[in-house]
Amino acid sequence: MGQTSTATGPPPVAELLAAAVSALGGSEREGQQQMAGAVERSLRTGEHLAVQAGTGTGKSLAYLVPAIRHALESEQAVVVSTATIALQTQLVDRDLPRLTKALQPVLGREPTFAILKGRANYLCKHKIESGAQAAADDPGDEQLFDPFQVSALGRQVTRLHEWAEQTTTGDRDELVPGVTDRAWRQVSVSARECLGASRCPVAEDCFSEHARRAAGSADVVVTNHAMLAIDAIEGRAVLPDHDVVVVDEAHNLVDRVTSVATGELTAAAVSAAARRCGKLVDQALSDALLDAGEGLDTVLAEVVPGRWERLPEGVGRMLTGIRDASWSCRQALGPDREKGGRDDDATARKFALALVEEVHDVAGRLLTAFDREDPATRPDVVWCSETERNSTRTRALHVAPLSVAGLLASRLFGRSTVVLTSATLALGGSFDALARQWGLPASTGDRAITEPVPDDGSGHDPTQHADRDPATNLVWHGLDVGSPFAHGKAGILYVARHLPPPGRDGLSPACLDEIEALVRAAGGRALGLFSSMRAAKQAAEDLRTRWDGTVLCQGDDATGTLVTKFAADVESVLFGTLSLWQGVDVPGESLQLVMIDRIPFPRPDDPLVSARQRAVDARGGNGFLTVSATHAALLLAQGAGRLLRGTGDRGVVALLDSRVATKQYGGFLRGSLPPFWSTQDPAVVRGALERLRGA
Known part of the structure; x- marks a missing residue:
C-alpha cells in the first residue's frame, strides 16, 4: 500500500476533506462533513454504519476520503461496491482521479485506485486465438435459423476481433456501441471456464489478470455488488485482501446478491x-x-x-x-x-x-x-x-x-467493517426494514446519530446509540445526514385522493384526465413513472390526442437518447417504467413535475415475493408490510428523488394512487418520502405549477 504521510499516520479526516474540497473548487457542506466523520469512526471502531445521504450531499467524497486514509494507515485495500455501471464509471473516471490528485500534496503520495469486474466482462485472448467455433461456445447458436441474425452475429464478432487488436483493457463497457450478449460470449469466458493463470498460454497478456494485479496493489478497489457477492457469499476470493467495504447504492444490495445466488x-x-x-x-x-x-x-x-x-x-x-x-x-x-x-x-x-x-x-x-x-x-x-x-x-x-440475510450477516458483516450508503435507506422513518434484509439486528431505540461525537481517545464513542446482535455480535449505527434541499419549500407532495383506486384494466378515464390537467398546468416539464409499460404507453397515446406538446415514451428510442431529448426540450414530457424510476438525473426547469400512476407493489404472483411474505407471516409478522410495502416504499422514494436534482430546483411529486391517502399502509409509504409540503387539493397543485411555469 505504500508509506503514510507522517510518522504518526495521515492527517485527520477533517483536514483531508477540507483540502480536497478546496482543491476541487467546492464548498463545505454540513452533511458531507457529518458523514465523513461518521465513516471515520466506523472504520476506527469496526462498527458498521448505514448512512442516508440525499442528492447533493457529496457522499462519494464523504466516504472516499476516510476510506483512502484508512487504506494508507492500515496498508490494506478498501473495497467500494456499486450497483450500477453509471456510478462505477463516475467514481473511476471522475471522482477518484480528481480526489487522489487533490490529496497528493497533503498525504505525500498520490493514492492509487483500480476497477475490478468479473472475468466475463473482459475479452479472453486465449479464446480468440484458439479459434473456437461460435456454435460450440454458445449453446444457443444452434437455434439461430434466421440468416439475418446469423450475419448480424458474424459482423459483431468480426468487430470484436478487430477491437481486440486495439483495446488496452479488454473491458466490455469501453466498447461503444456495444454488442449483444450472444456476440460477447464468443470472445469471453466465465470464471468456471477460465483455464487459470498457471495454465493459460497467454496469461501474461490476459486483460482480466491485468485488472486483478492492478487491484491487488491499489488503495481503493471499485467493484460491483455481484463481485462482492461472489467474493463474500460464494467464498471465491476474487477481490484483494481487505478489511473495509463501502456499499454505495446499498438499497440494491439484497436484490443483486439474490441474483448471484439464484x-x-x-x-x-x-x-x-x-x-x-x-x-x-x-x-x-x-x-x-x-x-x-x-x-x-x-x-x-x-x-x-x-x-x-x-x-x-x-x-x-x-x-x-x-x-x-x-x-x-x-x-x-x-x-x-x-x-x-x-x-x-x-x-x-x-x-x-x-x-x-x-x-x-x-x-x-x-x-x-x-x-x-x-x-x-x-x-x-x-x-x-x-x-x-x-x-x-x-x-x-x-x-x-428465501433470504440472504444470514449469508450477509456471517460472510460480509462478520468479516469486514461495512459502510452502507444511499439516498434512500430510511423507509417509514426507520432503517429497520433494510437492516432486516441485510441481516443486521433490529433497533432497540433511536439509532440516528444527530451530532458529531468527539473522539475521546478510547477508540469508541460511548454516547452513540448502537444495535448489537448477541448471536453474531454485530454492531451498527444509522445516520441520516439529510439533504441540501429545503424539501418543504422546494417541493409539493400531491396525493390525488379523489381518484378511484387503480384497477387491472389500465388507467382510468379520471386518471388520464388528471395527467392531462397536471401536464397543462406545468407546461410539459413532466416525468411520468408508471408501474407497467402498458400503462406508460396508454398515457402517452392518450395525451398525444389531447395536448400539442412533445410526448416521449420509453420504447420509442434508446432510453438514454429519450432522457437527453427530454432534458433539452423544456416543454416536453417523458413517460416510462422501471429504469426511469432510478435512472433519470435532469436538474433545472425541464423537470418540475413527477407523476407516479400507482403504488409500485411487486406482482402478487412473484415467486420470491410471495414466499418471503409467507415466511414472515409464519413467524407472526406482517408479510405484506415487511416485503411488498417495503419494496414499494423503496421505489416510491427513488421515484420521488427524480424531482430535486439541483439546489435551485422546484416542483411537484404527484401520486395518482388514492390508496396512499386512504389505506393504513399509506403512512408508512409517505414516511419513506422526502419531507415535501403536502396537499390533496388538485386546484392548489395546478395553481402552484402554473406559477412555477410563469416564473
Missing part, C-alpha cells in the same frame, strides 16, 4: 453440457446426459408455471437423472490436472467442466430444496418460468434463497 436449469443448458463433453468422455455418458435433458423438456411441458410447493410428478426423477448423469460426465472429464496436454484440449475440457458442474449443482440444489416439510422454513424457493422467443416457448427452473 440458479437456473433448462433443457437447452443440459443438452449444451452434453454436447460440450463431446469426444472428451465415453459417448454413452454424454448420451445419457443428453437424454436426461430431453426428458426434462418433456416433463416441464406438462407443468404449470409458477412457484412450486413440491416437486411435480416425474420432475424429481428427471432431476435425479440429470444430477447423476452430469456427475458421471464430470468424473470422466477428470480433475483439472492435465498440464501436459494440448492447449485446445485443456480449453475444451474446461468449457465442458464449467457447464457440467453448473448443471449438476443446480439439479442437486433443486432436489434438496423440498427436504423440509414446512415451506416457510425451506432455505430455497423453486419456481418454473415460461418465456417466448421467436414463437418458441421455453420453460426454465429457478432456485433462489
